[in-house]
Amino acid sequence: xxxxxxxxxxxxxxxxxxxxxxxxxxxxxxxxxxxxxxxxxxxxxxxxxxxxxxxxxxxxxxxxxxxxxxxxxxxxxxxxxxxxxxxxxxxxxxxxxxxxxxxxxxxxxxxxxxxxxxxxxxxxxxxxxxxxxxxxxxxxxxxxxxxxxxxxxxxxxxxxxxxxxxxxxxxxxxxxxxxxxxxxxxxxxxxxxxxxxxxxxxxxxxxxxxxxxxxxxxxxxxxxxxxxxxxxxxxxxxxxxxxxxxxxxxxxxxxxxxxxxxxxxxxxxxxxxxxxxxxxxxxxxxxxxxxxxxxxxxxxxxxxxxx
Numbered sequence: 001x002x003x004x005x006x007x008x009x010x011x012x013x014x015x016x017x018x019x020x021x022x023x024x025x026x027x028x029x030x031x032x033x034x035x036x037x038x039x040x041x042x043x044x045x046x047x048x049x050x051x052x053x054x055x056x057x058x059x060x061x062x063x064x065x066x067x068x069x070x071x072x073x074x075x076x077x078x079x080x081x082x083x084x085x086x087x088x089x090x091x092x093x094x095x096x097x098x099x100x101x102x103x104x105x106x107x108x109x110x111x112x113x114x115x116x117x118x119x120x121x122x123x124x125x126x127x128x129x130x131x132x133x134x135x136x137x138x139x140x141x142x143x144x145x146x147x148x149x150x151x152x153x154x155x156x157x158x159x160x161x162x163x164x165x166x167x168x169x170x171x172x173x174x175x176x177x178x179x180x181x182x183x184x185x186x187x188x189x190x191x192x193x194x195x196x197x198x199x200x201x202x203x204x205x206x207x208x209x210x211x212x213x214x215x216x217x218x219x220x221x222x223x224x225x226x227x228x229x230x231x232x233x234x235x236x237x238x239x240x241x242x243x244x245x246x247x248x249x250x251x252x253x254x255x256x257x258x259x260x261x262x263x264x265x266x267x268x269x270x271x272x273x274x275x276x277x278x279x280x281x282x283x284x285x286x287x288x289x290x291x292x293x294x295x296x297x298x299x300x301x302x303x304x305x306x307x
Contacts, residue, residue, distance in 0.1 A: 005104030009115025019241035025303030042091035065097030071166030121167035139244035141181035149230025192234035202304030
């Protein structure tokens, strides 16, 4: 049994819900707990609880974590109205999220962060070295550069890192995470061709399909493939967070390289540059996109519950 603790900013980009659903349906995975980050008043924790209810999984501990950021937000928080009904907030007592992370680490869970790393940096201050010893996977980072035909997104598009660059520097320096960077994630996508399987799988799959379509319209995804020929014509979104979660559970169809990465703060943002003389970092550099698409869909179908 593989144990996972998920730290997420679910409720903004729709790929967080895609990642959570995948973990719920992945064989031999136990979610020891879920914490939320950048979560004023527990709004994100409320979204998580709603999704777990659709999946029939009220047994998983959920705690609302940090509302703010050590280094200041790069962009204001946003909560698109992609939900079929108003969602009740789920605030938590101060420190509850750190206790849920600690319970997971004590149970042998790998910690995977698919939002800004504020909770992880706070936990590192509380229990130095615990995340390094447990094993940590983070979605974020902007090296190496994207391959030809993909959007040339870099430092300013690296939301999870830059939304709390101070926390990211702590986690990169002290927790030795496996890094799943933005450029590698551009190869894995949610596509319009996936919608029929999602909607047929049950209530949670239908919610993923509906959110994916609305997100694509709101973010102009229909215009990207013409400009970037490596992307599929029916692109809806990128599967950043599901890929990070697949790496955390040990999915093997990725290439992980040890790269020298130099870190520096520039105008409040964290710059990452390849440098053979720098400290080595485990970075996902390639992925079998077709294999991932099928693995993700199959896991979602297992997790979704018809209501």
